[in-house]
Amino acid sequence: MTAAATTDTRTVGKPGPGRLTGTGRLLRLALRRDRVALPVWLLVLASIPAITVGEYARLYPDPAQRAALTRSLGGNPSITLLYGPAHDLSTAGGFTAWRFGTLLPVFLALVCVFTLTRHTRQEEETGRQELLASTVVGRAAPLTAALLLSAGFGLLTGLVTAGALTVSGTAVPGSLAFGLGLTSVAWVFTGVAAVTAQLAEYARTANGLAGGALGVTFALRGIGDSADGFTWVSWLSPIGWSTRIQPFAGNRWWVLLVPAVVAVALVVTAFVLRPRRDLGLGLLPASLGPATASPRLRTPFALASRLHRGMLLGWVVSFAVFGALFGALASDVGDIVGDSAEMRATLARMGGSEGVVDAFLATMANFAGMVAALFAVQAALRMRAEESAVRLEPLLATGVSRIRWITGHLGFVLGGSAALVGTAGAVMGAVHGLRTGDVDGGFGDVFVGCLAQIPAVWVVAGTAVALFGLVPRVAPGAWGVAAVFVLISLFGPVLNLGQAVLNLSPFDHVPRLPGAAFTATPLVWLTVVAAALLTAGVWGFRRRDVG
Incomplete structure (x- = not known):
């Protein structure tokens, strides 16, 4: 009894772990778990634009053909609906930015969404996060580590893509503008996934909510780019913001401020919502199932x-x-x-x-x-x-x-x-x-x-x-x-x-x-x-x- 009392006296009043305690260790663990998948995605996403740059000169060797591309494609609503506005297709960089400026951000955003959900909501769903929470790990550490991993991957992908484009022969400012445009979309949907991970109780639901938001923003971008008089609708979409940067056709750097502000706001919202729920549960109430199983579930x-x-x-x-x-x-x-x-x-x-x-x-x-x-x-x-x-x-x-x-x-x-x-x-x-x-x-x-x-x-x-x-x-x-x-x-x-x-x-x-x-x-x-x-x-x- 005396030994037990002595032990308790020594532990009373000790401060608990800080909110971010253990973030570095969790980040290293996440990097180890994704040491194969993320490099593969990085290689694929960064190499596609560079390959296109190399093919552009072979496919369109005549300057007259290149000059006609913007005129022929810019006025076609069906093509603009899918690929976005054609700002300047007379250069390899401009053509590549138009060809992949709307589709590549979608794939990068999905990778970031799945990555963040995997290391947050899925960890809670499987019970592993509860075991970690019983150790010296701060409450905000898992979310912070997942955000650093997902946002870091988005930034690295943008920079590597810009470097690959530059090596392929495109202008450095345009390459950097295109790469940072990809990163901006990745950061916004990293924030979206951080919020949905607090709302939903299951990883599939969190991914579904974030994926639905991505689909809506792609549709808004398509409507704004292809419908006359609705250009403003494209400004409601993070994918629309990335195309409005106009890589290789003006490089409007100030547009990057819009997704940056939105991404920060979403991350702050996620941290505000995190303490308002219990570990393993979501803010959206899960519906209770029936007291007895349906006969249709007997097989x-x-x-x-x-x-x-x-x-x-x-x-x-x-x-x-x-x-x-x-x-x-x-x-x-x-x-x-x-x-x-x-x-x-x-x-x-x-x-x-x-x-x-x-x-x-x-x-x-x-x-x-x-x-x-x-x-x-x-x-x-x-x-x-x-x-x-x-x-x-x-x-x-x-x-x-x-x-x-x-x-x-x-x-x-x-x-x-x-x-x-x-x-x-x-x-x-x-x-x-x-x-x-x-x-x-x-x-x-x-x-x-x-x-x-x-x-x-x-x-x-x-x-x-x-x-x-x-x-x-x-x-x-x-x-x-x-x-x-x-x-x-x-x-x-x-x-x-x-x-x-x-x-x-x-x-x-x-x-x-x-x-x-x-x-x-x-x-x-x-x-x-x-x-x-x-x-x-x-x-x-x-x-x-x-x-």
Whole structure:
């Protein structure tokens, strides 16, 4: 008793950890966890503009062609809706800034959102943050470390992109303006993710709220840039702010102050909201479930449906918007290509041989398949998440067999990915048909071209399932496999890579429809490979230990 009393006396009155105590250690831990993913994203995002600069002189060697680009593209609302205003396309830097000034910030913003949510809300959801909170870690340290990581990655990506552009031969001020424009969008949505991580109780909900905000801002930017008399709407969007910097066409540095102020305000808001909630909970009240489970949840497939339906619905809506945008743009693609024979030949190699429009539609169908493959990986890895969270073992302790459980999830991995490419094909074909006045012909060709991507998508899905079943600890490596396939298919033709390298991607074996002749043989072989991978994954899952 005396020893206990002495110990208590020594600890009474000692100050607790400061709000930021442990921030450095948490930051180093986060860097260690993301030591592979973030460098890969940095390399991909920074290299794309530099590659385009190198191709610009080859695609548009004639100064007259370059001068005509701004006139032809600047007045086309469909093109401006997607790519933003064309300020000056007579230089490689100006063309690159226009071509990627709206799309590249979206990808960078998503990486920052997912990174911040992973190291904040997901840590609380899994219970790891509660363990850290019981040690000498300040309450604001986890959020601060995540903000430093995400914002630092955004800044580094902007600077490396600017450096790569400069090395490629563009002007230093324009390169820096473009890179800092990317960083500004990344910082704003880092702040948005910090706020949604305080509002939502689950990581998926926080990512969904931040992703929805990103989609709204992209739509506002598109409306403001393409609709007459609504230019002011673009100023409501962080993506619109990045284009208003006008890299290589004026370099308006003062515009950077707007996203900087907004990002600071969002971060301050996140820190104000953080102490107002309990650890593990969100400010938005979670709805209470029914006292008894619905009869519709009595099967493994019904449970899988409950787990996947929200995510699948969001992807379906995104693919419908994707189809509408590119279906409306297809008939105007000739303005983008212009009179460049090199550009026409490159686009034909990427997506078909029977005309530029068919090549463009085939390319978009191929791209839809690649993005659907990312959904397939995400859906397949949901099985690993259920296993890691120890929600699978209680189910298998009942009458649920492993085969029934994994089959329920595979229905959404395979069926969901097929539904996505089908949605994109149906909407893109219908919109293109309406614009050209040939609904029957336009719809059928585009729809079939998208459906032809399904076997390739299933090969990627089968890879993820095989990793989950055979070597579950490296299952997240399925993201790397999918990224390699996508990068080979996207940039292999442009970089004139050898056919042996292109053949590594399943998407290179899909017939380029519409435009090319339909051949069933590669689709059959892709289906066989996908079936073999899926079988191996199911077999491995049946034989290995759970956990």
